């Protein structure tokens with residue numbers, strides 16, 4: 273018998289993430305480049321973002337087309353800790369510009385590979401995040417020091433640039449973490 277999948281989030285029914293989704297009216301565009309190894313990962317957070325955000329694209333691949341990722345008439349900015357990246361709060365964002373923030377969803381190793389394989393990503397402005405608080409996500413998934421989930425990275429950028437209200441999403445994320453840690457503790 274084949275496994276049954278939720279038609280909305282496409283996860284196996286036992287791991288349906290639809291209950292964590294909430295409407296988020298973000299102004300800036302979010303583009304997530306998801307490594308294929310993340311698609312079936314129950315700890316992945318890109319799916320919750322896809323179901324929640326008003327302006328979001330989720331592209332699954334390892335090699336991407338420049339024209340699919342970069343948006344015309346937008347300022348395209350990559351979120352990645354590269355050698356030339358500057359910290360989010362050091363950047364000047366203009367209210368008159370539209371932004372497309374590009375995130376790479378995958379382990380650090382996979383994200384590095386995507387950054388290497390898609391050279392156009394190193395040709396656009398690049399920012400990194402410094403979260404002072406320890407990511408609640410580290411409870412369920414070991415991250416490099418200072419690492420955090422894609423959802424936390426996206427909310428960090430949106431709250432800084434857009435002033436998008438994100439309380440509901442952040443609360444749902446906490447429930448997601450709690451539910452998952454019950455899984456992983458046992």
Ligand SMILES: [Zn+2]
Nearest residue numbers: 278281288290
């Ligand atoms: Zn679902």
